[in-house]
Amino acid sequence: MSIRQISIALIGFGNTGRRLAELLVERAGAIEERYKTRIVCTAIATAHHGSIVSGAALDLSLALDLVRHGKPLMSLPGVEQVKDSFEAISRSSAEVVIETTPLNVDNAEPALTHIRRALETGKHVITANKGPLAFAAREIQALAASNNLYLRYESTVMDGAPLFNLVNRTLPLIEIKSMRGIINSTTNFILTRMEQGSSFDEALSEAQRRGIAEADPGHDIDGWDAAVKAAVLANSLMGADLKPGMISREGIRHLERESLIEAYHSGKRLRLVTTIERIGDRVEARVGPEEIEAGDLLYVIDAFSNALIFETDLMGTIAIVEQNPELTQTAYGLLSDLLSIL
């Protein structure tokens, strides 16, 4: 049996990109056996360690080592340094670009330009960055379709838990009437801790120490992260054309510990809930704190866990739950997209 080869470019090499690289190294044997395919990396673009391209397979283990020790990727044998991530994409011969740069909620850049550049130069795109899908879903989906290229983004919402693949690959002919869920881990963790007695600041610090909340947690706390995800879900699964700014949004900054404790002791919980509904011809979305009753599925979604409930025409109400995800799950989402392209 002959082994095919597929080449990838890693654009962004932070926590998510590096965890994916580790998975590709660890699971190379299993992937080769199962898919008769060797995945080789031929370009890496980083924020702090330079950007490189190569004609042949890079040594990913060595690249991980270099970055771990704060050294530039130019030290890799046989690579050519390029100016930046854009040039890495244009100059790379990779078949698939994997985009994992950080979210920019103002204009989705540079991720949006990365994706456009990749699709324009004939490369499939897999992204963990929800910005481009929230701001320009129709444009980049049309660009991918007109070039006969894949654009996959499973890990943009609920890490690697299958949402887009669930609907697209296992629920044919289904129409989604609404989606409702808890899709931001930081706020869910903070609210879980506060109802147990922590102050907002203590809970936030703990979330930051555990690597869940960003140094600047405003996007989570004020509901922006959930609103961006809501736009991706609405645009991708319900045919909407929502921008994050069009979504009614209320954060958790003003919630008082006492109200949370009181709700908890009366058998309820306050949670940041995202709701997307089809109302007539329109799709509407909102993000805000809600009181959850004990019989509600969302009642048991605490700490870092996430859940999304789909109300459908033919399959009734089904939900997918992800319990306390870690970085591996986000990287797995990218890997599952890559394997689905194979």
Place this chain on the structure above:
Amino acid sequence: MSIRQISIALIGFGNTGRRLAELLVERAGAIEERYKTRIVCTAIATAHHGSIVSGAALDLSLALDLVRHGKPLMSLPGVEQVKDSFEAISRSSAEVVIETTPLNVDNAEPALTHIRRALETGKHVITANKGPLAFAAREIQALAASNNLYLRYESTVMDGAPLFNLVNRTLPLIEIKSMRGIINSTTNFILTRMEQGSSFDEALSEAQRRGIAEADPGHDIDGWDAAVKAAVLANSLMGADLKPGMISREGIRHLERESLIEAYHSGKRLRLVTTIERIGDRVEARVGPEEIEAGDLLYVIDAFSNALIFETDLMGTIAIVEQNPELTQTAYGLLSDLLSIL
């Protein structure tokens, strides 16, 4: 754009088979538009209304009408009566056999023979009957593979909620370490009602009135239904070769209303839980009542709802939940299998 045609044989025409027939009539336009395919039925085998084959597409609406009014299917124009379901399969020119006869937990017949006959005569198989998968998974899967035919069975567990498709189509490379869930609606409904104060008999009668429990509810009450499903899950998703009789099994007949009420008032719930675990090289499964803590996902699975929690190597812990399914969901599971074959 040319429209393909695919022909099916409906073997079994009870509640599930008829609901599928209704969906095929209702959604014919959407299927034709989306899949460029017309699904035509060319054979029906029933327990009480005869078995027929036809060279051309049957009028499914008329077939539904006839059965609704207690008339034999021979009244359909242009059909030929055959002796029984076996002859219907052998004589039919259908490309796909859809098997929906009732479960037989002793030997899986006649469903097992139906499936063998279909695969031996070159027909793909979709079944809602868990018996054959629980008793002879390896044999019929090998038979399908050696004939290059599909064998699909999404609706055997948790109706149409994607479990097999979830794992096979959206979780590539994943190894499942364990599965744990509530997968029998009748017992879950009875336990939900009993903790609210109903007697076992009242709760069972209500489940029967609502069409969930069978006239002979023993299979549900004694945990056989869950054990058969556990075998299907273990054999299909964890590479096991379990028979239902090898599964440790305890039913709910001996549970007292007082214990259920007491557990409920102390913030817990008694539920019939199915667990399948990989232990070293082996896969072990058990079915039995368990006390569920309030923080457990299964705590919110009440009435007819079902849930299955997967513990995996790369995707952590994820769960799928189906809230209060009805007959349509089972029929949809068959339809989703059929559309996935297209």
